[in-house]
Amino acid sequence: MSATQPVDESVRVRVPAKINLSLAVGPARPDGYHDLATVFQAVSLHDELTATWAPPGEVVVKTVGPYADRVADDEDNLACRAARLLMNRHGDGGAWGAHLLVDKGIPVAGGMAGGSADAAGALLACAALWDLDLSPADLRELGAELGADVPFPLLGGTAVGTNRGDELVPVLGRGCFHWVLALSDEGLSTPEVFARFDELDTDPDAPRVPDELLAALGTGEATELAGCLHNDLTAAACDLRPDLARTLELGTRYGALASLLSGSGPTVAFLTAGESQAMDLAHTLRGELGTDAVRRVRGPVSGAKLLQVLR
Ligand code: C5P
Numbered sequence: 001m002s003a004t005q006p007v008d009e010s011v012r013v014r015v016p017a018k019i020n021l022s023l024a025v026g027p028a029r030p031d032g033y034h035d036l037a038t039v040f041q042a043v044s045l046h047d048e049l050t051a052t053w054a055p056p057g058e059v060v061v062k063t064v065g066p067y068a069d070r071v072a073d074d075e076d077n078l079a080c081r082a083a084r085l086l087m088n089r090h091g092d093g094g095a096w097g098a099h100l101l102v103d104k105g106i107p108v109a110g111g112m113a114g115g116s117a118d119a120a121g122a123l124l125a126c127a128a129l130w131d132l133d134l135s136p137a138d139l140r141e142l143g144a145e146l147g148a149d150v151p152f153p154l155l156g157g158t159a160v161g162t163n164r165g166d167e168l169v170p171v172l173g174r175g176c177f178h179w180v181l182a183l184s185d186e187g188l189s190t191p192e193v194f195a196r197f198d199e200l201d202t203d204p205d206a207p208r209v210p211d212e213l214l215a216a217l218g219t220g221e222a223t224e225l226a227g228c229l230h231n232d233l234t235a236a237a238c239d240l241r242p243d244l245a246r247t248l249e250l251g252t253r254y255g256a257l258a259s260l261l262s263g264s265g266p267t268v269a270f271l272t273a274g275e276s277q278a279m280d281l282a283h284t285l286r287g288e289l290g291t292d293a294v295r296r297v298r299g300p301v302s303g304a305k306l307l308q309v310l311r
Contacts, residue, residue, distance in 0.1 A: 010052040011128040012308040015121040015153045016042040016301050017112040019179065019262040019269045021217075021225070024207035025232040028198050033148065036165040037207035039217075042156040043179060043299035047106050047114065048307070049079065049121035051129045054097035059083045065104040067114075070187070078115045082122035082146055086132070089142065096130045098122075109187020111237075111263030116149035117304075124154065124304045140168070149263075156303025158217060160209050175220025176298050177271060178278040180256065182247050182285060183293035184266035188237060193264035196236035204232070226257035226271050237265035244268065247289065254284045 018040045026035035061080045063071040079100050106114035123139045143150030148164035158171040216224035238245045247268045251259040256270035272278040278296045285294045
């Protein structure tokens with residue numbers, strides 16, 4: 001591809017949010033990260049990202065949608081950094097550029113890897129726009145340089161994550177799970193939640209994924225899965241945001257099979273027995289929490305996908 005490409009050439013991709021069905025956290029490492037053993041599940045809440053051909057060297061991002069005012073459209077935006085990384089690593093003497101339009105459906109700082117999803121989307125969209133011959137594994141490897149949560153939205157489905165959460169192995173599971181998400185108006189800072197975890201648990205065990213969880217995913221039964229959901233960051237997030245304890249408790253009181261903090265929070269995920277139970281719970285929670293910020297989603301769903309290529 002050359003710099004003389006038509007300016008209206010564009011690629012649109014869709015990238016899912018994630019929840020962590022289990023999140024076990026080990027001690028802090030010298031590099032500032034923690035060893036994790038986690039099981040990610042991609043859920044049907046998405047960001048859409050459109051990359052349009054731009055003059056050489058130009059990478060700009062514009063965020064739209066309900067959470068746009070909470071995202072800085074600057075050079076530090078993860079989507080911008082992802083496009084630049086791709087350009088610097090595989091670039092053709094600076095002949096490429098991209099305008100990135102991010103339509104955000106995933107909450108910001110919600111523990112659902114929304115920023116990471118945009119980085120993943122930018123990698124996939126720009127690789128297609130610039131006609132790069134990169135495999136999904138190549139994109140995930142680049143993604144891991146941008147953040148621990150970036151590779152998973154590229155893979156999707158359900159997967160075990162180890163090391164920082166960025167070394168992935170897909171989980172062969174069955175069925176479709178119906179979740180209700182209680183979103184928060186205010187986000188939580190992931191580094192702050194991990195720092196509070198370190199203060200609360202000074203000698204954590206080596207993290208592992210429970211065998212029972214993998215067995216439950218094999219059955220596809222929500223009732224089996226409900227008994228295996230766990231997040232080591234729950235106490236730390238609730239310490240920073242005491243209102244979360246009530247939200248976690250409300251779901252089970254009103255019919256969820258289990259309540260679970262998503263990642264470092266503050267989003268809370270409720271596992272339900274099926275679609276109609278999820279509809280009932282979502283309705284009740286809207287009233288109890290006095291907010292519209294309650295969503296029904298299902299999982300697993302596929303990872304980042306090309307929706308449209310206009311040439
Ligand atoms: O990789 P990412 O930039 O998304 O991580 C954000 C922060 O979350 C890290 O700087 C670190 O404080 C914390 N983190 C961690 N251990 C992990 C993943 C994230 O401590 N495995």
